[in-house]
Structure formats: structure tokens, C-alpha cells
Amino acid sequence: MTDKEYMALAISLAQKTIGQTSPNPAVGAVVVKDGRIVGLGTHLKAGEPHAEVHALHMAGENAKGSTIYVTLEPCSHFGKTPPCANLIIEKQVKRCVIASVDSNPIVTNNGIARLKEAGIDVEVGLLKEEAEALNPYFNFYQIYKRPFVTLKTATSLDGKIATYSGDSKWITGKEAREDVHKYRHEHDAILVGVGTVLADDPSLTCRVPNGGINPIRIILDTSLRTPKTAKVVTDNEAPTWIIVGSGVLDEKKQEFEKLGVKVIIIKEPTISISELLKTLGENGIQSLFVEGGAKVNGSFLEAKAFQQVITYIAPKLIGGSNAPTSFAGTGFENIKGVPLLKVKSVEKIGDDIKIVSLPKER
Ligand code: AOF
Ligand code: ZN
Numbered sequence: 001m002t003d004k005e006y007m008a009l010a011i012s013l014a015q016k017t018i019g020q021t022s023p024n025p026a027v028g029a030v031v032v033k034d035g036r037i038v039g040l041g042t043h044l045k046a047g048e049p050h051a052e053v054h055a056l057h058m059a060g061e062n063a064k065g066s067t068i069y070v071t072l073e074p075c076s077h078f079g080k081t082p083p084c085a086n087l088i089i090e091k092q093v094k095r096c097v098i099a100s101v102d103s104n105p106i107v108t109n110n111g112i113a114r115l116k117e118a119g120i121d122v123e124v125g126l127l128k129e130e131a132e133a134l135n136p137y138f139n140f141y142q143i144y145k146r147p148f149v150t151l152k153t154a155t156s157l158d159g160k161i162a163t164y165s166g167d168s169k170w171i172t173g174k175e176a177r178e179d180v181h182k183y184r185h186e187h188d189a190i191l192v193g194v195g196t197v198l199a200d201d202p203s204l205t206c207r208v209p210n211g212g213i214n215p216i217r218i219i220l221d222t223s224l225r226t227p228k229t230a231k232v233v234t235d236n237e238a239p240t241w242i243i244v245g246s247g248v249l250d251e252k253k254q255e256f257e258k259l260g261v262k263v264i265i266i267k268e269p270t271i272s273i274s275e276l277l278k279t280l281g282e283n284g285i286q287s288l289f290v291e292g293g294a295k296v297n298g299s300f301l302e303a304k305a306f307q308q309v310i311t312y313i314a315p316k317l318i319g320g321s322n323a324p325t326s327f328a329g330t331g332f333e334n335i336k337g338v339p340l341l342k343v344k345s346v347e348k349i350g351d352d353i354k355i356v357s358l359p360k361e362r
Contacts, residue, residue: 006030006037006069007099007127013042014051014071014134019186019213021046023286025102025135029055029070031063031093038062050075052084056091063091071131073102073124076110085114095121099131103142137187137287140307146281147288150183150308151300153326160318161294161326166199175350176312178208180291183310185212187289189241189280193296194221203231204291205238214238215289218280220296222271224248224256224263233259241283243276245269273303298329304339304359311355 007030014028021027021043029051031039039062041054049057052074056063074084074096088096096115101124102108115122132139140148154172155161162168170177184190184206196202197219206212217232222245226233232240233256241262244253246269253263264283266275280288290300300306332338341357348354 001032001035003069003097003123003126006032006067007071007097008130009037009040010051010069010071011099011127011130011134013040014131017042017044018134020044022138022188023141023284025072025138027051027070027072027134029068031055031059031066031068033059033062033066038066039068047080050081050084053081053087056087056093059091063093065092065094067095067097068093069097069099069126071099071127071134073098073100073107073109073111074115075102075104075107076114077106083111083114085111088115088120089118093120096123097126098122098124099127100125103135103139105142136307141281141286144281146277147188147285148308149277149288149290149300149306150187150310151290151297151306152180152183152310152312153292153297154180154312154314155326156314156316156318158317158319159325160320160323161292162324163318164320164322171316171318172312172314172352173350176314176352176354179312179349179354181206181208181212183289184215187215187287189216189218189285189287190289190291191218191220191296192291193293194219194225195295196291196293197221197226197230197232199293201231203235203237216241216285218243218285218288220271220276222247222269224252226256228256228259233261236260243271243279245271273299273305277305292326294324294326294328298327298331301327301339302329302331307359309341309355309357311357312349313353313355315351315353 010028010030014026017026024046027043029041039055039059041051043051076085137148204217205214217240219242224244256263340360342360344356
């Protein structure tokens with residue numbers, strides 16, 4: 001097998017762990033000695049051993065004189081676990097092929113330098129793009145210290161999210177709705193406005209066939225109107241955070257805290273998206289899945305605060321000038337001012353269409 005094939009194997013190992021390693025990245029490692037794979041590893045959970053540790057442990061004595069293929073630069077720091085670079089040196093690995101540099105500033109290039117200093121042959125950049133695509137949320141957070149935002153909408157062909165009477169169940173089909181749950185698994189947190197809680201009483205959990213990891217449920221609720229009987233308050237399925245404005249009294253905050261909800265007061269009477277994202281970043285949220293409704297979506301759009309847009313479109317025509325669309329608010333006055341996107345992929349999902357778009361650099 002070629003270097004590229006071994007690295008592709010390391011990437012495919014990591015791919016299956018996307019969504020379960022946060023706040024750590026998904027990483028895969030393959031150890032090869034004399035043309036045989038002698039160790040495989042992937043990081044499974046924050047706090048547990050890194051990919052290289054599992055792979056080298058499996059390789060045992062065979063680690064000496066081997067080549068290790070790793071999707072991310074081996075770490076150089078004492079975090080929750082000791083540095084992988086040290087272990088690679090200790091095990092007398094001969095060659096280390098790395099796909100991507102670690103974007104965590106305490107590691108960036110330090111792991112590579114340490115391996116080189118120890119006389120290990122180090123090569124960097126093989127399947128770099130594929131490896132970076134494993135961790136877009138982690139990488140974004142390392143740089144900006146606020147969450148990567150995915151905006152999700154599900155509409156009819158004419159862009160409606162409900163009929164004029166408010167009926168919305170269901171616009172997209174089963175397959176598209178199931179696909180949404182994969183994103184809930186992948187993201188640290190899901191965000192809706194209090195309007196959605198009042199209208200639908202959603203549980204906002206991740207329901208994929210073999211179970212999934214529930215995101216933290218975040219309710220944007222300036223005046224703390226969330227009912228104490230709402231599922232997100234009572235069901236104990238996942239943590240719930242309510243983000244409120246500066247007008248909310250401490251006593252009211254404490255009432256919710258007694259029910260196990262975390263209430264975060266933003267020091268603004270009306271919560272701005274930039275302050276919200278800053279606060280969520282400070283609270284360790286690396287990725288945020290925004291599921292609306294229209295008002296919340298409109299606020300994110302007007303703030304141009306998103307890194308990915310997922311649009312499901314059902315072949316239905318709802319019509320009606322009073323039937324809501326997925327982005328409310330004021331909107332933009334001129335086409336020149338609207339954020340431009342580029343389409344990354346278009347696919348048919350059940351009877352619906354799924355479009356993934358990313359902001360376009362101007
Ligand atoms: C690796 N291999 O498999 C992973 C790495 O707190 P710790 O000790 O778990 O360290 C977390 C940091 O280590 C994380 O922010 C990232 O920089 C790196 N992750 N490094 O060599 C791995 N998951
Ligand atoms: Zn490590």
C-alpha cells in the first residue's frame with residue numbers, strides 16, 4: 001500500500017468519530033512496519049488516550065522502526081493526557097507522516113518540531129484537505145474562540161416554512177428529517193428562539209437509529225418566557241441553557257437554575273448575535289446548530305454570523321403572502337449588501353433536495 005492509502009485509512013477511522021470527541025478533534029492513526037499494518041487507533045473521547053496512543057499500544061514491540069501515519073500533528077503538551085510526540089520518540093518510531101497541523105495554538109508546529117529534533121523523519125501535508133475537513137468546527141474555534149455556526153432550514157419549493165395558518169408538520173420528508181439528527185450529533189449545541197419553544201415544545205435531542213449524542217440545548221430568550229413545563233426544562237435528556245437579556249431579574253434566573261437549567265445573562269437589553277457568540281465561545285461551545293425559527297434565523301443572517309447553511313427543500317408549493325419564510329427580520333435593502341454563498345453540494349434526499357452552502361469570500 002502507498003503512503004496515501006495508509007493515510008486514507010487513518011482518515012476513515014477518524015471520520016466515524018466525528019461528533020463524539022469534542023472539545024477534542026477527531027484523529028486517526030495507522031502504524032506500519034515492514035509493509036504490514038501493526039497498529040490502528042482513533043481518539044474516542046476527550047480525556048481518553050489520543051489516536052497515536054491506541055495505535056502504538058496495539059503495535060507493541062513493532063512500533064520500533066515503524067512508520068506512523070496520523071491525520072493531525074501529534075501533540076506536544078501535557079493536557080488531560082501526556083504528549084503523543086514524546087511517546088512516538090520513546091517507542092523509537094522511524095518515520096512520521098502527518099496530514100494536517102494542529103490548529104490548537106499550544107500545539108501548532110511544536111509537535112512537529114519535537115519529532116524532528118529527535119531525528120524522526122517527518123513529512124507533513126499528505127491528504128491535508130481531507131484531514132482538515134474532519135474538524136472544521138474545532139479548527140474554526142481555535143482561531144476565532146467562538147462557535148462555528150451552521151444554519152439549518154427546511155422549506156417548500158417556494159421557500160415557506162408553514163402555511164398561512166401556521167401548519168408546518170411536515171414540510172420535508174422522513175429522510176431529510178433524519179439527516180438533521182446527524183447534525184445534532186455532530187454539533188456541541190443546538191439553538192432555537194423562545195418562539196419555537198412556545199409554539200412546538202420541541203425536545204431538541206438527537207434521535208438517530210443507534211442513539212446519538214444530544215447537543216446542549218440553547219434557548220435564545222431575552223425576557224425569559226420559556227415555560228417551566230417545557231420539555232427542554234423538564235425532560236432531563238440533555239443540558240439546557242437559556243440565554244436572557246439584562247432585564248431579567250436574578251430571582252427569576254434562580255427559579256430556573258433550581259430546575260437544573262443554566263441561565264446566562266447577556267449584559268444587553270436586546271441580545272446581539274455577536275455578544276451571544278462571544279459568550280458561547282467563552283463557555284466552550286465550538287459548534288452551534290441553529291434550527292430557528294424565522295426570527296432567530298433572520299438575526300443570524302443580518303449579522304452575517306454563519307459558516308455553513310444547510311437547506312432542505314421539499315417539492316411542495318405552499319403559497320400565500322402571509323405564509324412565513326425561513327428568514328424573518330428586516331433583511332437587506334440592496335442585493336449588493338446580501339451575503340454571498342457558494343454551493344458546496346446538492347443532493348436528493350428521499351423526495352427532497354439538500355443543499356449545503358458556505359459563505360463566499362468577497
Ligand atoms: C493528538 N492526537 O488523537 C488528538 C489530539 O486534553 P488532551 O490531552 O486530550 O489534549 C487535547 C488537545 O490535543 C486538543 O486540543 C488537540 O490540540 C490535541 N488533540 N492530538 O496528538 C489525538 N485528539
Ligand atoms: Zn496527543
